[in-house]
Every structure is written in C-alpha cells, then in structure tokens.
Amino acid sequence: MSGSRDVAIVGAGLSGCLLACFLSRRGYEVTVYERRPDPRAGKAERGRSINLALSERGLNALRRIGLAEEVMVDALPMRGRMIHPANHFQPPLAVRPKRGRRPIQVEKSSVEGKLDFQPYSVDGQRAINSISRGALNNALLDAAERAPGVQVVFDHRLVGLEPATGELTFETPQGKVQATAGTVLGADGAGSAVRGQLLAHDALTESLDFLDYGYKELSIPPAGGDFALDPGALHIWPRGTSMMIALPNPDRSFTCTLFWPNGGTRSFASLSSPAAIERHFAAHYPDLVPLAPNLVDDYQHNPVGLLGTVRCDPWHAHGRVGLIGDAAHAIVPFYGQGANCAFEDVVELDRCLDDTGGQWARALPLFHQRRRDDTAAIAEMALENFVEMRDKVASPAFRLGKRVEHALERALPGRYVSRYELVSFSNTPYAEVRRRVQWQHRAVGAAALVAGAGLAAVGLGLSGSLRSLVTPGSRRH
Template identity: 40%
Template sequence: MLTKNKDIAIAGAGLVGTLLGIYLKKKDYNVTIFDRSEDIRKVKFSGRSINLAMSTRGWHALDEVGIGDEIRKIAIPMDKRAIHLKDGSLSFQPYGINGEAIYSISRGGLNRMMIDLAEKAGVNFEFGQRIWDVNLETATLYIGENEHGPFENRQFDQIFGADGAFSRIRHRMQRQNRFNYSQYFLNIGYKELTIPANEDGSHKIDPNSFHIWPRGEFMLIALSNDDGSFTCTLFMPFEGDNSFEEINSEEKLTTFFNEYFSDTKDLIVNLKEDYFSNPTSSLVTMQCYPWTYKDKVALIGDSAHAIVPFYGQGMNAGFEDITALSDLLDEFPNDIETVFEKYQEIRKPNADAIAELSYRNFIEMSIKTADVDFLLQKKIEAWFTKQHPDKWLPLYDRVTFSLNPYEDALAIGDLQKKVMEEVMQLPDIHENWQTKEVEKHILDLLDKNKADI
C-alpha cells in the first residue's frame, strides 16, 4: 500500500527520476533519489549528449506539476526542419500543420534545473551512491563502492528504477522466471560536436529550426542552445564506408566534411578537437516485461523502454509514464499493486509503438527529407488535413503535438501510409495534387479502408 509519508526510493537522478520525485513529493511521500554519478550541477557534462526536443507530452507532464513555465525559460522553439543538402542549398519543412513547434533544450541544462526544482520541492538526493542489487520482496537497495561489497542495506516501501537503459534495478528483475527482455543495437553510433555562438552571443544559423544534413547512411543534426551555441550530433555507422572506424585521422575527417558537410566549415570551428576528444556512443532499443514486481518495485522511462532518438520522444515518453502513474495513484491511492499492474498494462503497448516509430524515423530524417516525392506527400497531407481535419491528422502531428496514445498513432499512421502510397501513384500527381480529384480519391481510399483517421 502506498500511503502518505511512506518512504520511496528512486534509482537515477536523470530527467525521469527527478520529475517522478517531484510528482511523488507533491503527493506527500518521502522521496530519496540515488545516483551513481556525482551531482551534475558540480561537474562538466560528458560530451555524449543529444539535445532534447520537448513536445506536447513533455510539456503536459511539466505543467501538471507546475514547473512548465520555469523550464520554458531555457527552451527554444523550433517550428520547422532546415534541410541542408550536399550542394549547399537549404530548404525548410514546417513541423505542425498549424505552426506548432518542438522545443530545443540542453540535456545538461534541463537536468540541472530539474534537480534544483526537485530539491526545492523537498526531494532528497544522494549522489555518488552505487546501487549493485535490490531485494525485490523487501524493496531493499544494496549500495557500496563495488559489486563485491561491503553493502549498506537501505529498505524502502517502494522502489522505482529510473536508472536508464542499463538499469541495475531491471538487472535484478531480469533474473526472475518468465521475465522477457531484449536489446537491439543499431550499427549507427553518434558523436557530439558543437557550433559555438558568435562573439556577440548570437546564433550562427537559425535557432528556430531543427537543422538536418541528410546523407543517407549518415547524417548531421544541430539544435540550438540558449547561450547562442548549437549542439550537433553526427550519426554514422561504426564500421564500413564513411564510418567512425574509417574516419580515424585529421586528414580523413577534413576530407569527409569537405565532401559531405562543406557548409559547416565556418560553423563547427573546433571540429577536430570535438571529433577526437568526444566519445562515440551507441544507440540501443531495449524492451522488457513485466515492468513491476508486486507492490514493491517498478521500472519507468528508459529502464523500462529505451528507444533510439530519431523521433525526439524518449524523454517525452518517459514523462508520459509519470503522468499515467500519477493518475493511477490518484485513482487507487491505497492499492499500489493495482496501480502498478494498470500502469504497465497501459504503458507497455505505447512504449513498443514509439520504439517502432523511432526506429522508422531514422530513414525519414536521413534519406526522405531530401526526397521530392516525400516532400510532396507531406504537402498533400497538410493540404488534405486543412480540408478535412476530422478525417486526417498527419502521423508526426499525432505523435508530437497531441496526447493521443502512441499505439493509436502507429496503427493510424500505417493506414495513412497505405493511402498515401496509392495517392502518390496517381498520374501527374506532382503537377496536379491540389485538386478536387485528389481530394475525392483520398476520401474514397479512407472509406475503402474504413479508417477513422
């Protein structure tokens, strides 16, 4: 039973862990957050970050607990993609059909602010505390310098694992009978680069765009920071042609960027230093079930469902876990086992759906954003949506600018894809797409598929 003044432990002082701590503290629970690292507010960030893209689900979670306006102070709206083609040309693709924006936020900056806000709310933090094991039956953490002990035993009423894709809490749960677990690494890694601010502190390129240099098997992205800089991420295969393994000297790096990203020469001024000093990180999709153990332990965020970053929904999905859990705590305040059961039943299908959507979106970002057919398809979808908003909402808008379940977005998106594949086969579609004939054809296809889109 989870009642007021019960002692709750959260493993992980990242974004999901800290927000969960704020939610639980505001419900009058005693909350302690443990993290194996030192306080991020006192150390330099590691150089392995991908800037965050806060969207509707994330803002909803922050606003529900009254901290959204504080976070908006460090957020920069991005209402469009800026596509940098190899020939140096630039084009823009608006995000929302009604001018909506996603918001760029520095991961380190947000994490620091969230810890401050959690401490202000009364959450207790214990940094530099290595959790090596957990007793699921008694909700006891075993904390020590190394995995061989000696251990300090810390018992709680409930434990939440918010300690990421390689969670120690989940590691213990995996040793249960009939616990399903899988992880899949992409052959694509990433490395952080930086576009510094101008001398006057202004941005070198448009701060209100999500910048993408799509190059097929690899790509570069850049998201703005509030200090005038951009955090860039180079996504590239680990091995093979145009890979991190192949580009292993300053000469090869210079040749590679001159050929594929020539317009960044005066932007990424510390390219060689960043490339060779920052780590090359991996991308993993992790899925598991169950997420909970009786009324004692629950996984949340990446520890339950790590996904690749190509839809910008990892943080947003983790925050949505928290709002779902919070609603259930309000509905069943004296029955934590029911809360945990319903929480995983609600969130697991949605976590699987956004994992699939995120995986697919790498193809869209790296290849399709530079494809004329894809760009026309997006125009047709936006045009048709304005004609029939009750019948069509583009997949991106459904995922990013609504609270509709990810599971529904995936299913409806697949139906829309089928419809648009047929539309794009119409003769002279590039010249005659904004017509009554095309509109009727889409309506007929929707009726044929009986899709309530």
C-alpha cells in the same frame, strides 16, 4: 507493503526527478538515489551535453507540476527541419564521353542546391523546443528537492536489490551502504541496474537491440556573437549511410550530433588522423567546416555513444518494484521522444495510483498494461524515422508527399492529421497514432483510386469520396 508510503527511486535523471515531484504531491516519503555527484556543482561530461527536442507530451507533464514555464525560458522553438542538401555522387565523377572523345573528369561539388526549410505543422507555427538535457535535469532536481518529503542522495550507485524485500545496496565513496524501501522504482535509464537486478532474480525477460550506428557530438560556436545557422530550425544533413543534426543552444552555439555506423570502412573508426577527418567533412559536410573550428578536436576526443531499443517484460515484480522511462523501454532518438515518453510515463503512473487507491501491487501491473503498446509503438516509429531523416527528407518525392499531407490537413482540419503532428504536438496515445496514420494512408490511397486521380490532384481539390473515407475518431487528451 502494497500501499507503502516510503518510496526509493533509483536515478535522479529526467523521469526520476519528475516522478519524485508527482509522488510528493500524493504525500509519499521519497528518497532518490543517484550514482553521479550533484551535476549542478560540476561541469557536464565532454561530448554528452545532448540537447533534447521537448514537445507536447513532455510539456504536458511539466505543466502538471507548474514547471513548464520555468523550463521554457531556456528553450528555443524549432518550427521545422532545415535540410542541408548533398550530392550523393562524390567527386570526381566521370561523365560519359561523346563518341571519339576522352572521358571527362568533372569536379562536381559535393553539396548542391539551396537549404530547404520544411515546416513541421501545416500553419508553420507549431514548434518543438531545443533544450539542454543538463539544464532540464537541473531544473527538475531543484523542483524535486523543493518538494515536501523528497530527499535526493548523490554518489549512490545501486549494485544490489532484493525485489521481494525492497533491500537495496549502494556503492558510495564511503563504501557499501544498505537501505530498505516499501516500493522501489527504477528510473535509472537505458542501462538500468534495477532492471539488471530483476533479470538476475528471474523476475523479467529483456531484449536489447543495439543499432549498428553510434553517435558523436560536435559543436558550432556562435559566429561574430550570433547564431551561425538559423536557430528556428532543427538542421539535418541527410547523407544516406550517415546523418548529422544540429540543435540551437541559448548561448547561440549549436550542438551537432553525427550518426554513423560503428564499424566498417565508412564509420567512426575509419577516420584516424586530423587530415582524414578534415577531408571527410570537406567532402560530405562542406558547409559545416567553416562553422566548426573545433571539428577535429571534437571528433577525436568526444566519445561515441551507443543507440538501441530496450524491451523487457514485465516492468514490475513482487508488487513493490517497478521500472519507468528508459529503464523500461529505451528507444532510439530519431523521433525526439525518449524523454517526452518518459515524462508521459510519470503522468500515467500517477493516474494508475489514482485508479487503484494508491495500491502499488495493482498500480504497477496496471501501468505496464496501459503503457506497453504505446511504448512499443513509439519504439517502432523512432526506428522508422531514422530511415526518413537519413535517406528520404532530401528527396523531391518526400517534399511532394509533405506538401500533399499539409494540403490534406488544411482541407480536412482535425480529420486528417500527419503522424509528426500527432506524435509531437498532441497527447494521442502512440499506439493510436500508429493505427490512425495507417488508416489515413489507406483512406488516401483508396480515395486517390476512386477519384481516378493522382495524389497531386487530391492535394488541389479534394473529392467527396476522400472526405467520406477519412474519418475522425482519435482520442485526444
């Protein structure tokens, strides 16, 4: 059983299909069971199109099976964030009167200032890539079906699992179906049925931390046949209690994702009529309104998705069942890393099979041990990035901080590297990114103190003390 050659993967999503390709190269017989019908035959679910930001970690995994180039044909590079600024004080705004005069009601525009482009990397050239999750999944499904020894079975929803024996029960349009596999890998996403079965068998513990926020997709169609916004950027409308982002699509449209609290007076539920929706967007996202003719329809009919962090322990049971990707460690989407991290999982599990001579009973615990800290680190960084995107990116202090950070990167190439760069443009383990960034911040703070100067001065001419304090030592892959 421990070195078994027949593997059942539950879930033909992003990680399940990629994993099937990797296992095929090792000579395994793989059956991938997917609850949905074949997505290549039908239309995407309304409001669930999701375009992903694919970055280095995901590309690194795709390169290993020769799929990166094919996938990148449909990707659009985004070299920075484009901030759509707002005035947080909504109209009408009462201005303090001069003595003896009546208060003046000023109709202050809710949006002021210019668009602000903030490059992701110091040279402005590195990009994350906007890609449709559906298109990426379809490319991976094609690759899995082409891979020797792999079979993909649709319309099979896992409803039962005996972890000790590998017996699986599926619901299909024809009724219940049973199967058995030497090894069972749960790649069935955040709401994983495999994880649920392990929980029911007391094989793991789990915690699900739902955010108070949900998300809803809106759309910006092409304007006069062209992109309505700059397609070379990830657009952000930071609004404090809410936030919207927009990513470009190859058909010259943009998919917007609005993040907003699930309940309360300012929440998705608070806009119940077309007039209320129009008023809200005119006040808070006025530059979106003329670009989004389907705004009211999208808002009323697209579902609100849940966001949360999944933690469970361990990710394996009985030496034959394992979890991977979102099934093991779903995270909130604010660092654009969920899929990238799931792809990185596949590379690491493959390495664990190498390091254990293909013994699943050793490879699965080793995989958990090696990935636990990294996935916990990106889960935390993703939550922190929500606050950054929602509240901070528009502030002058944040912009100054970014300029100082880029100045440091130019002055200390390879020695001072920003967190965004390490997460999105390198394969440095996430836990190491977190440690290194904390160290860099301490070093910069200490250097600024030693130099007796503020950070701005540090950005202009770096002192010798800073050079000695910021040390290299990052493990790059």
